[in-house]
């Protein structure tokens with residue numbers, strides 16, 4: 001009898017486990033999707049027909065690959081149907097709210113500005129990154145601020161905020177000017193050695209990487225070259241995977257993708273560890289008595305402090321809810337800030353140069369403004385930046401037409417009542433920034449044209465212009481990015497006149513952000529000043 005009971009126990013465990021997995025699978029793949037579809041349908045929210053398991057992924061993939069297979073025929077900014085062809089196909093058919101499926105993840109595309117503002121401002125604590133999103137970038141930026149949720153996000157945001165105060169930004173300005181001078185010198189050298197045409201995105205990428213590295217991590221692009229290259233490759237790798245299907249457990253498969261990602265991630269982490277260790281060594285051998293007040297220093301100080309007072313640490317919310325800032329999280333945070341802090345800004349700079357190269361009258365207007373505001377050879381002091389209003393209008397128009405972050409994704413972790421809409425738990429709200437920035441309904445018939453004058457009045461509605469998102473989870477680096485962009489563009493435009501090269505092929509594409517597939521080739525003419 002006892003013997004039988006002993007034999008039965010593993011069997012019972014196995015059967016229970018099997019039933020549990022079967023039950024979860026049934027819920028995850030069949031019951032929940034049907035429930036969500038019913039709730040949305042009752043509210044009049046429809047969308048393309050969902051396939052079991054794959055949802056609408058295959059349609060999206062085929063729409064996407066045919067839309068971007070060729071460069072555009074002319075330099076047109078009418079890019080919504082190219083970059084988000086599924087939006088262009090479904091919005092006219094299903095209206096301003098529609099539901100589609102990325103595999104088993106339901107995505108609610110929301111385009112009503114008032115609802116979006118309310119959602120982003122009020123429901124931050126009950127919404128965040130979905131499992132699929134976190135899984136997709138796990139090996140890239142890990143658990144850093146961009147991918148954190150709930151209390152973890154709150155703690156991380158609270159810790160890094162001091163690196164972005166007004167005072168700190170003022171200190172960064174000097175670094176930004178120095179890095180830009182170096183970049184301008186290398187452009188001058190290239191010109192003098194016979195290169196009349198240059199590919200500007202390479203220069204802007206290196207410059208933005210140099211600035212974020214020096215200001216936030218105390219290293220330079222040259223020193224961290226290998227790290228930056230690896231991170232860029234890792235990003236492209238993860239972007240490719242984000243379009244594919246994810247199953248729970250797929251991360252454990254020894255697939256080629258998983259093996260390659262792991263190898264790249266290991267190399268990146270090792271290089272980051274070297275930067276972190278060298279900072280720690282300086283304190284440990286007594287060369288300095290602080291880890292520094294840049295982002296890396298702030299993170300290391302916090303980690304050491306929490307180690308010391310682990311049990312006592314409290315926060316505004318009363319306790320730290322198990323929050324633990326360890327070395328892995330510091331590495332993730334470094335990757336996050338490196339990615340978020342250089343990629344987006346370098347794209348903003350690249351697209352601005354492209355647009356000004358195609359619009360010589362705006363280029364001259366901005367140049368004249370810079371000359372008037374900064375009489376020291378186009379180097380704007382921190383105080384004078386706000387006087388560069390035409391340049392700000394051009395920057396706004398650039399991130400309206402080519403917003404580096406083209407969607408804002410947030411999953412509802414609870415049922416959310418938004419105006420007349422009930423968003424059930426488990427639905428990811430997707431705010432289509434690019435499509436809204438190009439909407440004729442919101443911007444008028446010339447929505448696809450380059451017209452910085454639309455930003456002349458300060459009263460433009462914030463609801464339709466959301467390049468940095470809004471609400472508590474907006475871009476923490478917004479002021480940093482705008483200051484950097486103004487300094488670089490003011491200095492660049494004072495030193496060079498530029499026109500678009502006939503070799504430029506207009507082929508915007510999405511690799512997490514909006515990039516020019518073949519770069520941006522411009523012809524330079526140095527200016528004497």
Ligand code: HEM
Nearest residue numbers: 145146340341344345348405408467468469475476477481
């Ligand atoms: C033109 C430049 C930039 C643009 C257009 C931009 C845009 C955005 C947007 C739209 C978000 C919200 C994303 C979402 O919630 O899904 C965001 C978040 C973020 N950005 Fe930026 N960004 C820029 C530059 C920067 C810079 C320079 C830094 C750092 C130095 C930075 C760091 C971050 C971080 C860490 C987050 C996550 C914030 C959080 O979740 O609390 N960004 N950015």
